[in-house]
Amino acid sequence: MEDHLAxxxxxxxxxxxxxxxxxxxLLTEENRIVWEMIVPERLKRMYDVLNRRxxxxxxxxxxxxxxxxxxxxxxxxxxxxxxDVFVVTGKAPFRPNKFVTRNADxxxxxxxxxxxxxxxxxLQARGYQVFASYLGxxxxxxxxxxxxxxxxxxxxxxxxxxxxxxxxxxDGKFIIxxxxxxxxxxxxxxAALSLxxxxxxARKIAGERYYLTLEEKKEIYEKWMMDTxxxxxxxxxxxxxxx
Numbered sequence: 001m002e003d004h005l006a007x008x009x010x011x012x013x014x015x016x017x018x019x020x021x022x023x024x025x026l027l028t029e030e031n032r033i034v035w036e037m038i039v040p041e042r043l044k045r046m047y048d049v050l051n052r053r054x055x056x057x058x059x060x061x062x063x064x065x066x067x068x069x070x071x072x073x074x075x076x077x078x079x080x081x082x083x084d085v086f087v088v089t090g091k092a093p094f095r096p097n098k099f100v101t102r103n104a105d106x107x108x109x110x111x112x113x114x115x116x117x118x119x120x121x122x123l124q125a126r127g128y129q130v131f132a133s134y135l136g137x138x139x140x141x142x143x144x145x146x147x148x149x150x151x152x153x154x155x156x157x158x159x160x161x162x163x164x165x166x167x168x169x170x171d172g173k174f175i176i177x178x179x180x181x182x183x184x185x186x187x188x189x190x191a192a193l194s195l196x197x198x199x200x201x202a203r204k205i206a207g208e209r210y211y212l213t214l215e216e217k218k219e220i221y222e223k224w225m226m227d228t229x230x231x232x233x234x235x236x237x238x239x240x241x242x243x
Contacts, residue, residue: 007041014040021047025214026221033237034225046224049107050217053083056150056210057195057202060123060130062116062166063090063157064187071100072188073155078104080195083212083220086111088119090157106227109220120154120169128152132162133190134173142174142194147202153194155187 009017017040021027026047027035035043059077064070064087074096077085085108087094094112096105113119120130131145132154145151154170156162167173176185176193185193203210212220226234236242 007044009040009044017044025218031222031225033242034222034229037229037233038225042228043225046221046228049081050221050224051211052081053212053217053220054081054199054202054210055083055212055216056206057147057198058082058084058086058123058128058150058152059191059195060086060088060119060152060154061156061187062088062119062154062162063160064155065090065092066158067092067095067097068100069158069187070094071096071098071104073191074108074110075100075102075104076188076192076195078108080199082108082195082199083216084109084111086113086119086123086152088113088116107224116163116166117169120166123152124171126150129171130154130169131172131174132156132166132170133175133194134162134167135175135184136167136173139173139175142176142197143201145172145174145198147198147205151198151202153191153198155191158187 018027018035021035021043027043057080059073059082061070061073064073070087074085087110089112113122123130128150129146130152133156153174154162154166156166162170174194176190178185184190226237229237233242
């Protein structure tokens with residue numbers, strides 16, 4: 001979320017915008033100490049992004065070991081407006097490369113799960129159908145996934161793909177149709193292509209269900225405001241030095 005994207009506001013515009021956020025409950029007396037430290041243009045940039053955020057579509061990765069790929073998936077998810085990413089680590093720890101993420105992970109809610117069974121069952125309990133990217137039999141084209149309900153896309157390890165356990169637990173399997181000799185995409189490319197398709201279709205199918213609830217917006221906006229502060233100032237607020 002680059003600051004140069006913010007359009008300079010006049011004093012009147014800034015005042016009206018602050019009042020709008022108060023009326024919506026995003027700015028309160030309780031968090032006044034935070035939002036008064038942030039320029040209105042920054043608050044508006046975060047607000048605009050927040051209103052396009054979704055939890056209707058999410059991503060689950062299983063055993064993605066390469067830090068570059070971990071980072072690319074996060075950056076792609078954030079770019080397409082997802083709020084949540086679920087992660088099950090493999091042989092390597094989950095350590096996204098900051099130069100690749102470009103701080104995308106700062107704006108996401110990343111859920112690390114201990115194993116694939118826990119991750120999939122947790123998503124299903126939240127109301128998601130889980131579709132795994134898979135090159136074997138029984139797959140459907142990406143474009144044929146029914147998006148009438150919240151959907152999680154599962155991507156597996158760079159070399160071995162998703163595990164047999166994941167295939168067994170998933171609600172379905174999909175493939176990105178290809179026309180050349182190559183039979184698979186790098187995970188970061190696969191995630192980008194898949195998310196472009198499903199987010200475009202889901203927005204039209206789900207309507208208002210696609211976007212965050214007011215309570216979700218309040219919680220995320222408050223976190224974003226804190227995270228956008230200088231770390232030293234944030235620490236002082238958290239410890240009560242500034243109140």
